[in-house]
Amino acid sequence: MKRGLPGWAQRLRVTLWTLIIPPATWAAHFLFSYLWAAINCAKVGEFATFPTLFVAGTVVALLVILGSGWIAWVQTRLPGGSAPHEDSTDIDRLRFLAKSTLLLAGLSFFAVIFTALPVVFLGDCR
């Protein structure tokens, strides 16, 4: 463990609910993107101007995913136990959930960028 990492991030209670924060953030961002495009195209007819709201939503989603990934990374580096960390202990269970969360954060991060790319390349509602 590096020195200076904040204690609260290590002590945070990890559950199945925290495991799904990164992909749930992707889902929320995806729904947001879909609704944003559908309502813009149906009610405004275009979004040719700079999509401020969309960019803001994407940045927020990426920050949430990065944050949860960072907390998970801190938690995977807790001391205790020995490799391969497959025992029925508190620390191994925590390490497993943290590592899975970290991996999901990686996947979700790229998936959010995937979803955001069309707005970069397509400028209208055709």
Add this chain to the structure above:
Amino acid sequence: MSLHAQDDPELRRAQAERLAAVWAPPQGLFLRWTDTNNNRVGVWYTLTAFAFMLFAGVLALIMRTQLAVPDNDLVSANSFNQLFTLHGSMMMFLFAVPMFEAVSILILPQLLGARDLPFPRLSAFGYWSFLLGGVFVGGSIFFNEAPDGGWFMYPPLTTRTDLSGLGADIWMLGLSFIEVSSVAAAVELIVGVLKCRPPGMRLNLMPLYAWYILVVAVMILFAFPPLIAGDILFEMERLLNWPFFDSTRGGDPLLWQHLFWIFGHPEVYIIFLPSIALFAMMIPTFARRHLLGYPWIVLAAVGTAFLSFGLWVHHMFTTGLPKISLAFFSAASEAVVIPTGVQIFVFIATLWAGRVTWSTPLLYATGSLAIFVIGGLTGVMVAVAPFDWQAHDTYFVVAHLHYVLIGGTLMPLFAGLYYYWPLITGKKLSDKLGRTAFWMLFLGANLTFFPMHFSGLEGMPRRVFTYPAELGIGGLNLASTLGAYLFAAGVAVICVDLALSPRRPKGIRNPWGAGTLEWLEDPNGDTNWGVRSIPLVSSRYPLWDQKDFVKKVDEGRFFLPDAEEGRRETIITTVLDARPLSVIRLGTPSFKPMMTAAALGGVFILTTFHLYFIALLCAFATLFMVLWWLWTGTAEIPEKECKPIGHGMKLPLYISGAASPGWWAMFITMMADATAFSGLVFGYYFFWTRHADFPPDDLAAAPGVFWPMVALAVALMSWASTVAARQLNAAGAVGAARALLAVGAAFSAYGIYAGLAGPWLSGMAPESHVYPAIVWTLAIWTAAHSGVAGIMQLYTLARSIAGRMTPKYDAEVRNITVYMHFFALTAIVTYATIGLFPEVS
């Protein structure tokens, strides 16, 4: 009971006898079908789903025979429509999904070292619903009344009664009935995985099969309800002429496509992941090592589950949605490749790092991965919208989806069949026949479906009953037909192998030398009890890693080795760390699940034939059966508070609230309910985005603000009364709690009137336009939930008065409070939508 006591063989024999007596299956011509034990119900379930697969396969053979040569006239166009619709619908709804549920019910308790899943009677109910609904839907083809609109039943072809007959109703109502059994299975499996693990099996030690099943069961909760919402709208249009999908009256056929594919795409992963889960069990066994990258598999399963909900529009690329929307779904469709690829690489890496035994199941597993990857690659192609515009509704798509489903579902299930047959029957299948069948299937599948890529690109559309010779695709189609016969012959060889099994001698225990708990099963013993004693687990592969593990289990040296009180029992543990919480008493054989399924089936089947009065009687019978079942079989106050489970531990025999399986079952059911509801709400706002005149000017004043707000206040009062009743009951103020339950029930009853008063008093005619129709639908949904709330409040009141619920034993009031939370949320969304949204839109 100390360890020492178990040294006495006499005691062990007496314990085993008591266990055997408690878990003995019912005998007799009728009574044997009342069994609820997972090993019996799971076998029925599996065999039934297998039979439906064979039936649907024969339908496909008839189609392939018709298409063997150009301008063939073996079957008429009408019959052909019925054949492909029923083939697709049965393979999806009656084989792939139920087969996963069946296999899970069969092996999950063994995998978790549990005696049974927490709600065995619910499993039995699910099975009987499935059987009844499946025979109803599948049998329709013998009366020339099978559905004929394609397995996704697009309106307006299927909603206009002049274009489609009874078949559409049979599809919609018969399969809705089966969706009930899928949701029931999801509840059972989620609670099973989360609450019935053996002590010590923390989340990081769970067999990967259990991880996949948990993920898939959660997916069912979010995927099936939108289809149920769609079914409701669809049948309202067909039976009552409410114009949800009729564009001349403000409706929109695209809404059905959205609701269907929000179900339909996750469905593909719902049937793919459990099959891959079988690999996750097999590959470590045959590689002789722990699976590499356990957290990566969890990433893959959870990641796929989420992403799969962002893919549905890739079935609708040609419907004219804005390109930007298409691009979002195209991006998500490409992203899902990442987790799918991860798990394949994990399997390859494990095999690479291990000492591989080339068994028959592993042959199937690797062969199906090869087929699946080809399907996956064409999937990457059709996920690109411009390519899809060319390939849409051609045989290219037929080739793609069959590669995915045969490689990702069917062949893995055959691998599982060869792997788990010794677990279920104690006998191995023939390696010779199995390998012969494998090569026939492998070559047959490729010969059938590979040419379809080309016939599709040459321009052969899906779902045509014949094609002209001038198109030049006769050779390709003949090849496909020959392949189909080869494939069918392979399946026949497997059936022969299965049929020869009863003649073969019993084999040894754990014949593959696997390391996971399900292989504790001893084929030579009377083991209806599941597991002799519930083990303490400290490894992912306890049979390999824990010293004298099997011996200790067999000698009852772990937990709950006895059935002193003559009851079926299993241990409930905590979600994260599997710490023992309680012993629960499981449901015993009963005819109630079967009768309830029959009554509910009556509602759906009789409605199909417009016999509304008898259907209504069946609905009352269903309600009566459910209440009787609950009253006599659930939340029983135990004769003593605690019981010893061995090793000096004592566990309570009753738990309520968030730790108990019943609470979780209610929570999970309500998640599904809330998802169905959001499907209906989606409909309302979908119409708003699609049409400039929604709500139309002449109807904008209806249903008004007043009545929806009254209904909302009434619903919240009913909710508050129940919450207060729960608190007062726990504090010992039983009289006040009863009074509040009665008050709550009164509010709930009035809530039905108040909820419907808005659209009723403002004279909204649902046949005239989609706006009143969707407002009525939301109001009826919420009012019906108000009625159910009232029934629950009265039921809880009756339990309290009958002395079956006390301040200490209070599961009922805690469980219905979960319902009330969801009901309050439903009421807020409904009444804000129908009452306030027209004011601001």
